[in-house]
Amino acid sequence: MDDADIAGDRIDAERERMIAQARKSQPEAVATGACLFCGDPVEDQMRWCSPECRDDWECRR
Numbered sequence: 460m461d462d463a464d465i466a467g468d469r470i471d472a473e474r475e476r477m478i479a480q481a482r483k484s485q486p487e488a489v490a491t492g493a494c495l496f497c498g499d500p501v502e503d504q505m506r507w508c509s510p511e512c513r514d515d516w517e518c519r520r
Contacts, residue, residue, distance in 0.1 A: 488516070 460468075488495055488506050496512035496519075507513040 490501075490504050490506050492500065492503070494501050494508040494512050495506050496516040497508065499508045501508050507516060
């Protein structure tokens with residue numbers, strides 16, 4: 460490994476650490492009785508009406 464490889468590895472490790480830290484700091488979604496993405500009514504303790512709404516919500520946060 461040369462210096463460029465070592466630097467690249469350090470950058471990758473730091474990026475992954477920062478991503479993990481950012482994910483931990485985001486508040487968890489709280490069930491409200493309505494889908495957090497589209498607003499349709501959902502059962503108690505549910506947060507989304509479908510996996511698609513959950514995925515879309517996660518992409519937009």
